[in-house]
Structures are given as C-alpha cells and as structure tokens.
Amino acid sequence: MIRHSNYQVDPWSLRECALDLEVLAQSESLFALSNGHIGLRGNLDEGEPYGTPGTYLNSVYERRPLPYGEAGYGDPESSESVINVTNGKVIRLLVDDEPFDVRYGTVLEHDRRLDFRSGTLTRSVTWRSPADAMVRIRSERLVSLSQRSVAAIRYEVESVDSSVNVVLQSELVANEFVPEVKGDPRVAEALENPLVGEEHMSEGHRALLMHKTKNSGLRVGAAMDHEVDGPGGVTSSAESINDIARLTITSTLATGERLQVTKFLAYGWSAHRSRPALHDQVLGALASARNTGWDELLKEQRASLDEFWSGADIELEGDPEVQQAVHFALFHVFQASCRSERRPIAAKGLTGDGYDGHTFWDTEMFVLPVLAHTYPVAAKDALEWRRSTLAQAEERAKQLGLEGAAFPWRTISGQECSAYWPAGTAAFHVNADIAAAAVRYQDATGDTEFEGTTALELFVATARLWRRLGHHDAQGRFRIDGVTGPDEYSALGDNNVYTNLMASRNLLEAARLAATHGDAAQGLGVTVEEVASWRDAAEKIFVPYDERLGVHPQSEGFTNLDLWDFSLTPPERYPLFLHFPYFDIYRKQVLKQADLVFAMYLCPDAFSPEEKLRNFAYYEAITVRDSSLSASVQAILAAEVGALGLAYDYLGEAALIDLDDRQRNTRDGLHLASLAGTWTALVAGFGGLRLRGGELSFAPRLPQEITKLRFTLRHRGRRLSATIVPDHATYELLEGKAMTILHHGDRVDLGGSPVDAELPAVIAAPEIAQPPGRAPLHRHQSRPEGAVTSLLPGGLHAVEGGSEIGEEVVERFDTDRETDQSRIDG
C-alpha cells in the first residue's frame, strides 16, 4: 500500500483534497484530535458516513468477561475495552429539508487539513444537494491542549447561489451504534450500549448528558454550549432525552449569507465522584471554555504547540514525505500524551479502539524516550500513572508466586488484561522497560525529586520481581527461565538476552537508587542484604552466546532451532501469526520484530562493534517485521553498523506506517510506537544519540537520501539543536547552561555559539539480507545523480552515478570489514 493520492505532502499539515469513502476509516484515524484526555476521531461533522465513530476519554472503559476453553490458575477473568463515549462532534445539517450527506448530491469540493502548528482540523466542502441547492461548509475543530476537558467546533454554512432554508442540529449522542462488535456474544453484550443514562438536561443553548458504564461503574458527563451567529430570523431550541441532547437552529440564508455556530464541548468522568459533583464539574469546564472563547482557544492551542515544537522540531532535506511524516508523528505523539496526566498512553493513543484501547510496553520503550527529550512532563506523568498502579502490580506478583511488582502486559486500569499468557504475562520484560523509561526520563531531566520518589518505588518493586523471577544455577549464573522477550514470534524461552540485560540494568539501577536515597529505600523495607543480592544477580546475569556462529542467541538455544522455510511462505501468508500456528512459529528461527537488536540499542556496551554487526546481520535475515514496533529499532542499528541505505528504508517504514497504511489497520487507530520511533530512527539512528547517565553523545551519519537533518531536543532544562549535513555536524545550545556533549566519542563544549564537528568516515556494512520479500520498501527507486552514497575512509566522497551502485560500494567494503571491524562504530 502506498500513499493514497488524496493525501497531500506538506511539511506542517496533512491535507486531504478529495473524499474517498474507501479510506474514510483511515482518515478518521489520521485526522484524529486529542489532548491525551479527550480523543475525537476525524469523523465527518454530520456523523455519517463513518468508518468507526469514536469519542474517547482516557481510561473510560467497560469491563468484559474473558472466556477460556481451558482456564488456568491466574488467568485474568475479565478484560477492559475502551468505549465510544458520548459523541459531541455531531452537527447535522439540513438544506431545504435535504440532509447533508456526502453519499447523496454532489461534493464539488472537499478539503480537510490537520495543521500540526495550529492544532486544528479544518474542513471545507462545497456541496450541491440532490435538490440542486449549493452550500459551502467550513468547520474547524479542536481538542484543547490548554483546557483539558474541552473541545470546540466552529461550523459555518454559506448559501452559494440561492436562498436556502437551513437547519443545524448540534448533538450529544450516547450509545451510538458501533459496527463490528463481533466474536464472543458475551463480549458483544458487554460492549453494546455500554452507557446507562443517569441524567439529561437542556436549556437555552446548553445541554448535558450523564451516563454510567454498566460493569466498570464509571460515570461520564458530556455537555455542550453554543454561540450562534447568523442573519436575522435565526431560531434555536434545545431538547434532551436519555441518550441524545440536541440544539436545533434554523435560518434562511440568502445567497452569500452564512450561519455560524461555535460549539463548546466539555467532558468529565469519574469512578468515585457523585452525579451532582460530576455534573457541576462538566458545566464548570464548559463555562470556562465559553468564557475563554473560540479565538482565545485557538491562540492557546497554537501557543502550546509552539512551545512543543521549539524543543522537538525535526527538519530534514531530501525527503519531503518523511519530513511531513515526522511532523505528523510528533504531533500525534504530543496529542496523545500532553494532557494524559497520570493516565496511560494507549498503543493507539485516543485515535481508535484497536487493541481495545490498551497500553503495552510500547509506551515506555517507544513513546516515553521521545517525550523525555521533547516534552518531559508528559513522560513523567505517564510514569506516575504506572506508579499509581503499583498496588495492582504487587497483587499480581503475589498471585504469580513472585515478589515486588508484575506490571500487566496490556491494560487500561492497571489490571492484567491478557488472555494468552505465553505472549502476555510471561513477557516480564515490561517491568524492566518501565524501569528503563524512568531512567531515561531521569537522565534527560535530572529530576531528582522524581528519582527519590516515583523512580525509587518503581525500581525497588521491579528489582524485587527480577530477583525472585531469576535464580542462580550451579555455575553461579543468574538465569531467567521460561519468559517471553519482545519478539512475539518466540515465547517462553530461557535467558532471553534482551530480558536478562534489561533486568540486570534494572537491578543495578535499583541498587544505585537505594544507596542514593537511603532513607526512602529503608521506608520501602529495603535492606543492605537485599541490595547486595540485586547487585550480585545483576553482575552474574547469564547472557548466552553462540560461539560457533559468533552471535548472541535471542534466547538460550535459539540458534539451534530450525530455520523458517521462507520458500514456502508466499507474500499472502504474512503476517505469519494469521496464517501459521504459534506452535510452529515459536519453535523456528523467525522473528516478528527486533528483540536482540533492540537490546543492542538499549545496552550498547554489552556488545562489541563486531558482535553488533554479526548479530544485526544474523537477525535481519530472519526478521519478518510483522510488528509495527520493529522498523524504527532496525533503523537505529542499521545506522550504527553502517548500513545507512537500509536504515533509511526502515525509517520510511516507521514514518509512513499510518500515512501509507502499511499494516492495513490504521482504521483501528494510529501506531503510536512506530510514529514515536520515527523520531528515534532519526535522532538515535542518523544522529547517533545515546544517553548514558545524563551525558548526551552523538554519532551522526547520514544516508545519501537525506542531505540535511536538523533536530532540536530538550536536555536537563536546556534546548539544543544538531544540524547534520554529509560531512559535518553543527551543535548549538539554544537555551540553558553550557554543557559538554560527545561527538563520535570526542568531547564538544556547547555554550554561546554553534560548534562544527566533522563526521568521520562511515564504513558501509557488508550486504545485509532480509527474508525474501520482507526487505523494507526502497522508496527512492532512482537515487539522484551525483549523490553521496557513503563517506569513504580518509574522508573522500564516493560519488555515484546511478541507482544501484550503492550496493556495489557496500560489497566493495566487505573485505575492509573483515580486517578492520573496530571501525564500524566510527
């Protein structure tokens, strides 16, 4: 799937210049607005047609039973599903009694634009009704980044060439029909009409609906208010019943006259607060929004985004598609998290109901590291959310016969919602991932208050888990057996390298924090002996290595497994898990996603440069990338080992996953981890950013397709930028105290003025193959003439004349690599 022709390339917005109902659901995800608290899919204002109607409130879910054919002890009995709450987006329009519906009449013009700097979705439509009346409709929608409970819509209808009677019906609709609740009838029963009406109210231009979810018992309030501006003779009346509140506005528009309605929406929910309290809360938010007014909301919106972009922008030259994609990606990452405020950031943000709205390790390993350097407060909030679920994780650990905390594989509220434990509960690495995200946040901000409180609690709880989960064998090695690593095409392995290395870091960091914050640690019952046992386990961690192949097995014994027979796997049998049983997949050397390769990024010092190259090449050949979590990680390591063209192609995979609908499920929501991974592929891949104990190091290297890369990031109260061109990089401290960074291992002091640094030669990696048909899409079919393929040793530029010659250069350097492995990493 490549980009739909309706979507236009533009650096700061996503534009759709025509309406194609085939991609309506995809558009709804792409054009979704959110602030991390409220999420509105990009549904058409008039409600229909839709792919999936979607209005979400972070953490408003319904509980549903989890069925088992053969249940086991400890299997979660219920799961949670995000629900479509009261829809306040709907503004229906009748033109001379004819409902405005794009499926009828003629759409003469359609333009939608999601603006990454204004934070609004604008729409412009010119429509000729079946009865030949022509109207122009303009709408602009925002979910406020400044006022967390507020969204607003400005809707304007203009008569183009005649006098028309128009009726606008602005609504709040609960329990909308949601298509495709399928499968288990009990699940369908739980999720159909999840809201029970508690109150409805309408007066003047205002209305409110209060509901409560049936099983999870969450109370939801939604309210709307309106400003109406039109020619004389406008009438309005409000009404409400259980699941609908409606303001009906009528007007007669002469040619060129406009009726404009500004709709303010406020949402609130609570598991504990009373109906009157929530009622007042919602109306209060609504009053505040109305008081702020539309124009001011727009200004606040832009100000929030200006602030974000000032520490997050990435500019690149040479690839306008990826330039747009990275802005799109960062915009959605920001939207999904900025006002989450101690609520989870779901795998799809609030853009769709895919994965039931659950949060996975994606958040900690893909999204939070980006936020830590671009919008740190959101990273902190997400970690505070994890801490808020510590009691549930401790309870789960007990149930599993463990100590400390066992965080859930997938959840909304904090309880484990995975019905298939080999790929859920057994994936204990999520605990180390949470700890790693806390370290990352810590290193990026130097937030010592966080370190002594939230970080310490998370580390102590997870260290206790690891200490109990592993054991020393007769040789004294600390083993972690029978767990599942990141790769979902393997399960229940012994000594997964990723898990073991991350657990080791987790234990060491816990020991460090416990020493630094002695009193607080003592308050958590940590003793000197316990800390010693953490250090011992961490130092004795078993990292299997296959001497014969010279590579690390993903888990112990992995390299003994049978190889996947790719000759029997035609393209239509991907993704594998939909066409082969797990039994078959698990017992073969085939990967869904980066696992050991991820470990090489996260724990760079645990591998020599030679090992990194051999490992990377080994796993590239067996990774089918059926997971959206893979490409960005592969991009980073490809860049590190010198496979810059390959890194570039993986960057494209990560960046364009939703714009190009690469996984064919963007309709269910955006792939937030892959979007965040775009930043990482650029900054950690081509920028070579690594962060060790608060020190920033860069090792920039550009693929030939990108002629310039500039990124800005935040670090410990500072803002700095790096501008990379093929032969040098320029670092600049934009704000904050002077600092020292590393550039390819050399110390560079940053103060008042920009500093240039040369880029050392990159030795191109030998040819690295992917499984047949699974190489990333090679987007630039013909490389520009005269482009720089790579920098040769000695600083010479190799100038290539054609498209395929880059490959030859790679081969030419094969021999060099054999004899001079130490130079791979610059």
Add this chain to the structure above:
Amino acid sequence: MIRHSNYQVDPWSLRECALDLEVLAQSESLFALSNGHIGLRGNLDEGEPYGTPGTYLNSVYERRPLPYGEAGYGDPESSESVINVTNGKVIRLLVDDEPFDVRYGTVLEHDRRLDFRSGTLTRSVTWRSPADAMVRIRSERLVSLSQRSVAAIRYEVESVDSSVNVVLQSELVANEFVPEVKGDPRVAEALENPLVGEEHMSEGHRALLMHKTKNSGLRVGAAMDHEVDGPGGVTSSAESINDIARLTITSTLATGERLQVTKFLAYGWSAHRSRPALHDQVLGALASARNTGWDELLKEQRASLDEFWSGADIELEGDPEVQQAVHFALFHVFQASCRSERRPIAAKGLTGDGYDGHTFWDTEMFVLPVLAHTYPVAAKDALEWRRSTLAQAEERAKQLGLEGAAFPWRTISGQECSAYWPAGTAAFHVNADIAAAAVRYQDATGDTEFEGTTALELFVATARLWRRLGHHDAQGRFRIDGVTGPDEYSALGDNNVYTNLMASRNLLEAARLAATHGDAAQGLGVTVEEVASWRDAAEKIFVPYDERLGVHPQSEGFTNLDLWDFSLTPPERYPLFLHFPYFDIYRKQVLKQADLVFAMYLCPDAFSPEEKLRNFAYYEAITVRDSSLSASVQAILAAEVGALGLAYDYLGEAALIDLDDRQRNTRDGLHLASLAGTWTALVAGFGGLRLRGGELSFAPRLPQEITKLRFTLRHRGRRLSATIVPDHATYELLEGKAMTILHHGDRVDLGGSPVDAELPAVIAAPEIAQPPGRAPLHRHQSRPEGAVTSLLPGGLHAVEGGSEIGEEVVERFDTDRETDQSRIDG
C-alpha cells in the same frame, strides 16, 4: 481419603453395604456397567437421588464452541462433549402412592454388589415407607457383553409385612436435568437439552424414543420392552411423549407376594442412517434381546467374563485390598473396551462425563498394552479406530504446517478438541504413543495382517510427522524443539527425552515396516529415500544428558531450571495447577507425572542400570504426582531399580485411585489409565515383564508385602501364567505352542509342564525421597513380623522384626550400590 467403610473388601466383587449420599456420585462411577458401546452409571433404579445421571453411548457427543480471549491461528473452534443420552435405567416405584426414595422413609437394608465374574450389578433394599409399608426390592442390571446394543434390568418388589398397592413406572427419559453445567453460557446452552425429539412410540410393553443432537447431528434411538410377572390383577399401560416413554404397571401385593419386571433396553445411534433405519435397528436389537431372554443374557455375560479372566486373572496374596482392586480394575478396563469396536476408549471409559468424555494418549500408553496381553481384539479395535481418524489427523498436520498425521491430544470424533495448545497440540508424543501401542499389539499377537495394513498406515503417517517436526542441527543431531512431553507441569521444551526416544522408535519401526511390506508402503507413496531419511533421523536423535549431575534432563536444559520451593507448598496447595499459574510451574523443576521415568520403562535399552537409578532418584524428588497417570509408571521403575517397598506403595496408589477416591474426582468417572496401570505395575513391575520384538522377558521380584503373585496373560495365541513367590517363579504354558521366555536374562523353555526358576538377589535401592508430603501412602503401617524385606546378595533372606527396619536395610546397601551399580537390574 481412604476407603469408605461402606465398601467391602472381596476378591471378586465390589460390595456396598450401606448407602451414604456423600459418596453417591463416587458409587455411581464405581458401580457403572458398560460394554464399551453403552455405559450406564450406577444410578439408583428409581432415578433419584443422583450424583450425576449418566447413560452414554460411545461417540455420541455434542459439539460446543471453544471460546478464546485471544485466539490464534489453528486453535480448534469447537470441542465435543459426551452427552447423557436417553436414560433407560429408570424404574420408579410407588408404594401405596408413596414414591420410593431413599431420602424419605427408612432404608432398613441396603446392599449393592458389582460382580466381576457375572458382570452384573445387583441391589437389595428393604425400605419402610413414611406411611409404614415395608417392601423389599431386588434389582439386577447388566449391559450385555455379548449383545452390544443391549442392556437389561430385572426388578422385583416384594411386600414384607402387609398388603400394598404398588405402581412401577419403567421409563425412557431424554434430556434429563444434568447438574453443574457451568462456566461459559454458550457451552451450557449447547449442552443443556442436547437432544431434539424426532419420534416417540409406545405399544404394549414396548416403547421407543428417537432423538437427534442439535449441533453434531447424531441420531440416537432407545427402546425398551418388558416382561411382567406378578400376582393376578397386574395391569400395564404404555405411553410416550417427546422426551419420555413410560410403561406403568400396577399391582396389589399381599404379604410375601412379588412383582417382577424384566426390562430389556436397546440403543443405537448413527451420524448417517435415516430415522426409519435406526428405528428398525433398535427394535431389532430389542427383539433379539427379548428372544435371548434374561437367563440366557446372564449366561452369555458370565461366559464372556470367564473367557476374559482365563487370560487376564491376577492373584496375589498378602494384600486383599489390592487383590480386589486389581480385579475391579481389570473388570472396568474390559468393560470399557470389549465392545468399543472401532470407537475410542475414553479416559473415563463410559463411567462419567469427566474430561468431556475425551480420549487421550492414556488409551494407547496405559490401556492398550494391558488389552494386548489380556484381550487383544479390543486393542486392535481401538487402533483401528485411530486409523479411521487418519484423514482428520492428516488434515490437522497440514493446518499445523506439518506432514503425515497429527493426532489430536483430546477428542471423541478424531478432531482436536484442546483449547490450550501448549498442553494439547504441542504434546506431539501422542503420535509416537499410538505407534508404540500398535507395536505392542503387534508384538503381543504376531498379527501380520494388521502389521501390513493398519500398523503400516499409522507408522508411515507418524514417521512423516516426526521427520518434518524435527530437524538436523549443525552438529548433525536430529532435534525436536518446542514440544510438550508427558509431564504436564512442563511445556514447549526442546528435545524432551521421552518424545525424542519414542519418535526415534517410531521412525525406525516405520522404516522396518516399509521394508517388510514394500508394496503396501509403495502404495502409500513411501520411497527408498524417504525411508532412509527416517532411519537417519532416528539414529541421529538427540538425547540430552547432564554430565554434571549424571542424569538425563527431562528436556534440554531442564536441570538448569530453578527448583520448586516445596517449603512454600503446604498440602492444601495441591494439585499445583489449581493453585499456581502454569507460567510458574513450567519454569521450575517440578513434575506432575512420570516423564523421563516413563521413557526408561518404554525404551529400557536407552539407559544403563546406573542411569536408571540416578534418573529415577532425581525425578522422584521433584515429582508431585498430581496426575493419575504417574503412580503405575513409578511403581514399575521403582521395582526395576530395587525400591520394592516404594514400588509396592505406588502400586497401591494406582490400584486404589477410585476405590479410595484418591484424586477426589471419582464422581466424574473412573481413572481408566490408572486402573490399567495396576496390571502393569504388577506384571511389568513385580513380574518384570518386558517385550522386545515379540520375545517375552520376565524379571520377577516381590516386595515383602506380597507373598505370592500369579498372573495369566495371552501371547501370540497362547495363554501362559507366572507364579511368583519370594524365592522363585513358576512359569506355565496353559494353552498354545511351546515357547521360550527369558527369566532374568536366562532362556526358559515352556512346553507341557510348569518350570521353576530361582529369583536372583535384589539389591535394594538407596533411599529415594519424594517431595515433602508427596510420598505414596504407606498402607501397611506395621509390616508383619518375620517378613522378608529383601533378598540379600548370595540368596540369604534378611528377616526383619519390625516395621521401619526395611528403611535401614535400604541404607545399608547404599555403599554396595556405589560400587556395584551393574547389579541393579539383576
């Protein structure tokens, strides 16, 4: 739980001398009658009270959906559940309008007896009604072993001390209320009232009901006819509606007068035959039964059992409980299988609805080897059933990406019904087990026609599976990774020793059969190259060994796993799988049941005597025996390594599993594999029977508690017996051609007269420990004075004075064992 005091010890029957409703459900299982085609639980004649009403027809099941919280490719979508078919056992009695119900009035006498030689269940009750009328009721029930579709009941009521009006209502009842259909509501929906009425008929003393199952579409017919014998004035009338047919008989009985009713029942079912055809089939069987008559049915019953016992009886002195238990066990094994006739033998036979009436590997590995030596035709039939499901197994193999056949882990019809694949589909050893059962049958009978047809087909299909399931690694070893062995507390291991050894045998035997039956093999597409690849894989099979510990790991790496913490496992937390998650259990060294130990019995030449002892001791310490499949296997190996007291205790565990309700679920049906294992524990354990390529070898050795053991078995058209006393064994050929056997490795020719052979000394094993609290029950608390504990080297008898000294003797021989390991195995 020890034996309920109501159950009396008697060698040839099970008697219940009082009624305790607490053990009613257990009694129903113990007193069940069956012929392998029809199964009637030992419900009271009057229908109520009951634990579980149970009337079963082999392979009559209902299909039900299998739910998944997260489904995977290849997960079976539906399962099958045995259903309670039309109940023909019911004969209700009213005494002066008072229903006879043991919960009301007074039971003055209660006696039930299951006779292992007559094959009937008799009952005698004296009851005083609440209105003070006293009646004596005698009933006798049989499920005909000679007429497969027939059951019969003789019911007699006698007035004891007054004149009473009695009414008998003899019924056929479909869709009885079945208690405790719980869990998933869709499952309950599928299994509640599974029968849809198609026809009902009544005339004279006869009646018939025809039904069809809702989802599986199986047609079931049940009919009854009656002979009524009573004083003058007996009236009768028949009636029927959709789910009930009833013959009502009235009589007035003066003191001492009796009303006797003989009820003949006929059953039939079909997936294909039309209603009229099945109707006629059932009435035809009924007519035949009536024509045979009650007395003749009794005679045929006894004749069938006489024939069985003549080749199956086991006598033992010194333990009347086990003597009864082994007769009980063999009776039920025979009942469950004798007329199965190409239908499966379920784990619970037809005695209850436990495990949904499914068949597992239990049949092939526990039941069929016993039948092969006692009633071979039933073993053959069961293997023919497996062959009849070959097409489904081949289809399943394809679905799993394999070749050949993948037989289901649990099934009724042949389709995989396991909803939890790590413990189901992944347990591929079932395929080698089926092949092994075919070899066993083959070796025990010399049935060459079977070898060239059914056996060949099964072997070719399973060899193809193994060849594809395994692969050669870089060292040339043939590995089978990611499969589950017999032990259900481990899953998805690499190179499970049991599986690999059995697969190797499977492949070699397939190669042998293909060579012997060249044309037939060619017909199955077998080529010389294919056969060579089987031999190569078999010879290169990887059998992991832990050099450090000197034991075989159950699967590769098993001995590296953490040990289970038994100190944190109080008795109430067994069975472990109900109190700990599989994740925890799988990753620790803890076994539910014999696994490697079973391999040592089945593949005795793959282990040295020293290895057997070390392995046995190692696994004893970590086997918690939560499975009923374990004790008999442990008994065999305990005997082989010289732990005779331990072997004796395990024998008791296997033998008394249902009589003592050791697993507390006998209510759901009998544990057929454990019952069959009683035979194996005695014959292969204390008799030392091994069978290699048709040659019988014995290595008898008795525990002190058993002073004499005699068993009869069939072998290749012969009957022979072995009588073992502490110092010698006597072998006798009872029927058939002269033959040679091995006695402790020495050839013994058997012809006309019995042959005596001395028993060599047994070197007692060193102390072998089980997990705390998990040692088998030590039934004889005080050993008889002067009993022989063991035979010392040199043929001297060690005479012990007390109960615990046997343990000391064991310890005394510890040193001997270290220096003379080669003598362990005699």
